[in-house]
Amino acid sequence: MSPHAASPSATDPFGLHLRHWRRQRRLSQLDLAHEAEVSTRHLSCVETGRAMPSREMVLRLADRLEVPLRERNALLVAAGYAPMYRQRKLDDPALSAARRAIDRLLQAHAPFPALAIDRQWQLVAANEQVPLLLAGIDAALLTPPVNVLRLSLHPKGLAPRIANLVQWRAHLLERLAQQIAATSDVSLAALRDELAAYPVPPAAGPVDMHAEANGADGELAGVLVPLHLNTEHGQLRLISTTTIFGTPVDVTLQELAIESFFPADAQTAEILSRMSAR
Known part of the structure; x- marks a missing residue:
């Protein structure tokens, strides 16, 4: 099922919600019945x-279908129960x-x-090092709510x-496509369409995987996708990790993620330390 398929509305019956999520997870009725016993x-x-x-x-089916907490509430309401x-x-x-x-x-x-x-990739909080990388960005992109994907890929952003x-x-x-498949969020699908339509500067050129494998990223090839960000202090080579709460029962916390960037080499670590000190 396409991740762009519209989710059922709040007034749709429970059965329609259930069919949507079953198809989203590419399960037959037989498969789901077996999983849910x-x-x-x-x-x-x-x-x-x-x-x-x-x-x-309802909760058992939602658990087997790995439905996010926000959408589990919608399933409960559609079945006539309180969120x-x-x-x-x-x-x-x-x-x-x-x-x-x-x-x-x-x-x-x-x-x-x-x-x-948050789940819409809007900035919730950041440490003091993040603004140091955003100097010169178009002010409109920094007006709350700030969408970090738009900020990254917009021609007037970091791109x-x-x-x-x-x-x-x-x-x-x-990453966004995977999130859409997991949540069935049509607003994220619209964001992906917007980002995909941004022009890519001709100077960016195609990805040369041979060069990546034999260049400075040789130790990362096939393992991690680095970010190479040019700054006035030199090029930063960064790798990222994502941290989430392990046992959330609150919608906000389940949808929150912390993106942490680490230096991929000693030069990047030195530049970041110098920028922070200044």
Whole structure:
């Protein structure tokens, strides 16, 4: 099923929601019935609206289908039950421990850049090293809410400074495509279409995988996709990691991710340390 397929609306029956997620996960009714330990007949009746599932059954099916918490709430409502998972703002007192953990992770990563993003790739928080890399960016792209993918690939954003733009762009679009497949989020699909339509400067050229394998990135070839970012202090070669909360039962926390960038070589580490000190 295409990740661009529209999700059911809030007024659609539960069976339509269930069919959408089953097809999104490329499962037959037989496959899902086996995973959820229910009869195929009963599952068929639930999907066609001839039977209504219990609350426990809704949660079991959602778990087997790996439905995100936000969409699990939609499944519960469609079946006539109250939402189970709360969505709070990050400054809510109930999330204070999580917010402190985020801030500690960001600050502890200095002098290397790190930022927190929500499910729409909008900037939630960042350490002091991130703004140092954004000098000269078009002010419109830095007006909240800041979308970090748009900031990265827009012609007036970081794109002209990314030496391996074709490679990095393909990496980001693939990550976004995977997220769309997992969440069935049509707004993310629209964002991907927007990003894919951005022009790529002719100077960027195609990715020369042979050169990558035999050049400075030889030790990373086939393992990680680095980011080569040109700055006034020299070119930074960065690799990134993503950190998420392990056991969230809050929608906001499940959708939050911390992107941490590490130097891929000693020169990058030295440049970042010097930039931070200045």
